[in-house]
Amino acid sequence: MSKFIIERPLPHGGRLVERVIRDKEAAKKMIKGCPSYEIKPTLHYETGVPVRNVYREIMSICYGFFSPVEGSMKQAEVERILKERRLLNEWIFPYPLVFDISKEDYQKLGVGAGDRLVLTLKGKPFAILDIEEVWEIDNPEELAHKTFGTPEDNPEVVKEPFNKKHPGWVIYRSLQPIVLAGKYTIINEPKFKPPFDRFWFPPRKCREEFDRRGWRTVINHQTRNVPHVGHEFLMKCAAFTGDVEPCHGILVNAVIGVKRRGDYPDEAIVEGHEAVNLGGYIKPERHLPTIVLWDMRYGNPLESLLHGIIRQNMGCTHHMFGRDHAAVGEYYDKWATQILWTKGIPSYGFPAPPTDVPYGLEIRPQNMREFSYCPTCKEMAYSETCGHKREKLSGSFLRGMVAEGVQPPSIIMRPEVYKVIVKWWKHFGYPFCNEKYVINKEKELEVDLEDL
Amino acid sequence: MAYFMVVLLDDKRLEKIKGTELEDKIQYMFGGELRCLNVEVSEELKDRILKEFETARVDSRGAITDVPVAFMRELFNQVAEKKSLGPEVVEGVLAKIDEIKEMAAKESEFLPPPEID
Numbered sequence: 422m423s424k425f426i427i428e429r430p431l432p433h434g435g436r437l438v439e440r441v442i443r444d445k446e447a448a449k450k451m452i453k454g455c456p457s458y459e460i461k462p463t464l465h466y467e468t469g470v471p472v473r474n475v476y477r478e479i480m481s482i483c484y485g486f487f488s489p490v491e492g493s494m495k496q497a498e499v500e501r502i503l504k505e506r507r508l509l510n511e512w513i514f515p516y517p518l519v520f521d522i523s524k525e526d527y528q529k530l531g532v533g534a535g536d537r538l539v540l541t542l543k544g545k546p547f548a549i550l551d552i553e554e555v556w557e558i559d560n561p562e563e564l565a566h567k568t569f570g571t572p573e574d575n576p577e578v579v580k581e582p583f584n585k586k587h588p589g590w591v592i593y594r595s596l597q598p599i600v601l602a603g604k605y606t607i608i609n610e611p612k613f614k615p616p617f618d619r620f621w622f623p624p625r626k627c628r629e630e631f632d633r634r635g636w637r638t639v640i641n642h643q644t645r646n647v648p649h650v651g652h653e654f655l656m657k658c659a660a661f662t663g664d665v666e667p668c669h670g671i672l673v674n675a676v677i678g679v680k681r682r683g684d685y686p687d688e689a690i691v692e693g694h695e696a697v698n699l700g701g702y703i704k705p706e707r708h709l710p711t712i713v714l715w716d717m718r719y720g721n722p723l724e725s726l727l728h729g730i731i732r733q734n735m736g737c738t739h740h741m742f743g744r745d746h747a748a749v750g751e752y753y754d755k756w757a758t759q760i761l762w763t764k765g766i767p768s769y770g771f772p773a774p775p776t777d778v779p780y781g782l783e784i785r786p787q788n789m790r791e792f793s794y795c796p797t798c799k800e801m802a803y804s805e806t807c808g809h810k811r812e813k814l815s816g817s818f819l820r821g822m823v824a825e826g827v828q829p830p831s832i833i834m835r836p837e838v839y840k841v842i843v844k845w846w847k848h849f850g851y852p853f854c855n856e857k858y859v860i861n862k863e864k865e866l867e868v869d870l871e872d873l
Numbered sequence: 874m875a876y877f878m879v880v881l882l883d884d885k886r887l888e889k890i891k892g893t894e895l896e897d898k899i900q901y902m903f904g905g906e907l908r909c910l911n912v913e914v915s916e917e918l919k920d921r922i923l924k925e926f927e928t929a930r931v932d933s934r935g936a937i938t939d940v941p942v943a944f945m946r947e948l949f950n951q952v953a954e955k956k957s958l959g960p961e962v963v964e965g966v967l968a969k970i971d972e973i974k975e976m977a978a979k980e981s982e983f984l985p986p987p988e989i990d
Contacts, residue, residue, distance in 0.1 A: 682981075683928040683939050744933070791933075794903050812902050817930050817938035818879065824942050826987045827881055830906035839989070846986040855981045 430783035434489025448608035477714035484623035492604035493520035545870035565593035578757035589718030611868035636670035647693035762786035941977035
């Protein structure tokens with residue numbers, strides 16, 4: 422065996438967290454006599470619009486996407502994350518994750534450390550939270566600032582102070598004051614609605630699927646967008662990395678969660694990626710679109726760290742990162758993520774890249790620049806190799822074209838992908854997420870639950 | 874950074890600017906598959922657009938995008954009327970901001986999907 426062969430990394434933390442009870446009778450016994458609490462969405466602290474639903478974090482934790490995290494974090498753990506981006510067990514992790522409730526709900530519940538709380542979703546038992554600690558968020562605005570950083574504290578990459586225009590900052594600013602910390606366990610597995618059901622590959626199933634397909638090396642493509650041809654070339658060309666041969670597989674992992682107005686609907690995103698392989702632009706044998714539940718924090722380098730963790734847990738060997746990775750606005754340096762993965766960001770607790778620090782990650786970054794159309798080469802060309810003047814592709818430009826009812830040329834968007842957009846446009850009466858979509862989505866969620 | 878807005882030209886729109894100097898300024902993108910005009914936007918006007926429309930963004934090229942369709946339609950009307958691609962075009966659009974916002978409110982509920990094969 423060549424010494425250059427790369428093996429699939431172990432999950433972050435050494436083992437996959439799996440906290441799902443599938444025996445309904447056992448589940449019933451576990452919750453007998455326990456108080457219950459219906460999960461509520463986190464509402465924007467000013468507008469009241471849903472900005473997060475903690476059920477998505479519970480799902481991602483219990484199915485192992487966020488391994489080694491096992492539950493809602495204790496105060497000391499949150500403080501350590503904000504200071505060093507490490508869990509109390511030393512493994513690196515970017516964000517505080519908490520189960521927060523209002524003071525009124527806390528008083529009504531009357532629970533404390535040592536109690537088991539049944540969490541219901543859509544009125545049905547969903548999970549349990551074994552409370553180990555109750556603590557209070559004194560100042561959510563300070564928590565939000567510390568979560569993302571400031572230009573003063575993180576001058577390497579933070580360019581502007583975070584504020585209410587940043588959706589991730591708003592999530593932390595909108596948290597309720599009481600945190601119930603402890604491990605979650607799902608006791609009643611939710612069922613994904615179509616089309617999401619066929620894209621649900623939690624880490625264990627995903628690793629098994631890689632085995633079934635004979636994929637040793639897999640590169641991940643993070644997405645929250647319908648793919649244009651620039652994305653397609655990014656995937657194809659980034660996959661030429663690998664070890665002694667190109668990566669065997671390309672995993673597309675779409676982040677499904679609260680949407681921003683103007684985004685494409687999640688349904689169009691996942692089916693749009695699938696259309697790329699159904700259309701043969703990337704062979705289905707080498708391409709697997711999947712989903713993860715998460716309300717994006719848009720933390721650019723910090724978000725990339727979470728993405729690295731999720732995809733390592735899913736079994737990927739490589740992760741592609743581009744410009745403005747998981748970013749909105751101009752809060753961060755455009756290349757902040759690539760700075761993190763090549764040099765580290767000392768002010769966030771990374772004097773070296775996250776792959777080069779103790780208790781760090783094993784997934785390999787593949788930092789990519791941009792693909793755009795070259796009228797001279799008459800093809801999509803890579804910014805670092807093509808010497809001609811090129812026409813930049815932009816998702817926003819494409820959205821404008823779509824909204825005006827103009828079908829993008831196939832050199833920038835495949836007709837199969839455009840058909841998917843129009844399919845869901847007809848379904849929702851709108852090509853993008855509007856207020857109605859955002860509100861309905863948070864009411865209906867991606868899942869349904871049966872009785873226990 | 875120089876900012877701009879892209880006005881796409883389909884056959885109908887092309888007809889309306891035929892014979893004007895704008896014809897010489899048509900740009901062809903993506904191997905000639907798209908025709909368009911680029912309207913100049915000053916820093917100040919860019920800030921005003923971003924302030925007025927929550928969804929508006931500046932993309933990696935410096936193009937302002939994700940404004941309501943009503944804005945884009947009026948942008949073309951102003952281009953055709955003023956026969957210009959200068960900042961006065963966007964100023965003309967912003968002068969009708971209330972009207973545009975009213976139309977945008979309706980279009981945020983429903984946009985008719987195109988008929989495709």
